[in-house]
Amino acid sequence: MASNLKNLSQYSEKNITEAVKDYVFGIVVAEWNSEVTEALYNGAVETLRKYGVPDNQIIRKNVPGSFELSLGAQWLAEQNGIHAVICLGCVIQGETRHFDFICSAVAHGVTNVSLKYNKPVIFGVLTPDNQQQALDRAGGKHGNKGDEAAATAVKMLCF
Numbered sequence: 001m002a003s004n005l006k007n008l009s010q011y012s013e014k015n016i017t018e019a020v021k022d023y024v025f026g027i028v029v030a031e032w033n034s035e036v037t038e039a040l041y042n043g044a045v046e047t048l049r050k051y052g053v054p055d056n057q058i059i060r061k062n063v064p065g066s067f068e069l070s071l072g073a074q075w076l077a078e079q080n081g082i083h084a085v086i087c088l089g090c091v092i093q094g095e096t097r098h099f100d101f102i103c104s105a106v107a108h109g110v111t112n113v114s115l116k117y118n119k120p121v122i123f124g125v126l127t128p129d130n131q132q133q134a135l136d137r138a139g140g141k142h143g144n145k146g147d148e149a150a151a152t153a154v155k156m157l158c159f
């Protein structure tokens with residue numbers, strides 16, 4: 001379902017239990033397009049807080065760009081005290097195919113980290129054609145991808 005047909009901040013809370021407040025969440029944030037990625041981060045943190053996760057159980061790691069999210073996620077996922085990792089980035093289409101290479105690399109990289117460490121590693125990366133599409137999905141008319149990513153991490157830990 002396309003994001004414009006489903007608000008990213010509206011999701012089922014089925015299966016989410018009280019136990020989630022005992023977990024520790026890593027959040028890796030790409031610095032590229034920081035206006036967008038900071039909004040994603042704020043959405044993710046507010047969602048975790050909503051379920052009672054204390055701020056000292058949310059560990060942030062910044063990386064330069066979305067391409068580096070996979071390694072940043074690995075640095076967090078390899079820590080026994082971290083139970084899930086949320087990766088937040090925004091890759092905006094430019095004039096060349098660089099966009100395609102970054103998006104593919106980070107999607108595969110994040111997946112590989114999740115499978116390697118047997119932990120939820122959530123792909124919270126926007127891949128819009130332009131800045132407006134990104135803003136629409138970082139607290140705009142289509143909700144906040146950061147909310148969705150944090151809720152996904154919570155749900156995976158509660159299954």
Ligand SMILES: Nc1c(NC[C@H](O)[C@H](O)[C@H](O)CO)[nH]c(=O)[nH]c1=O
Pocket residue numbers: 030032033064065066067068089090091092093102
């Ligand atoms: N153009 C965008 C980038 N580019 C930078 C790469 O992510 C990476 O840091 C660089 O290729 C060095 O390895 N990153 C984004 O997150 N968003 C973009 O729109």
Ligand SMILES: CC(=O)[C@@H](O)COP(=O)(O)O
Pocket residue numbers: 091092093094095096097098099102
């Ligand atoms: C997705 C990107 O790396 C992008 O900023 C590159 O832009 P361009 O393809 O115009 O060089």
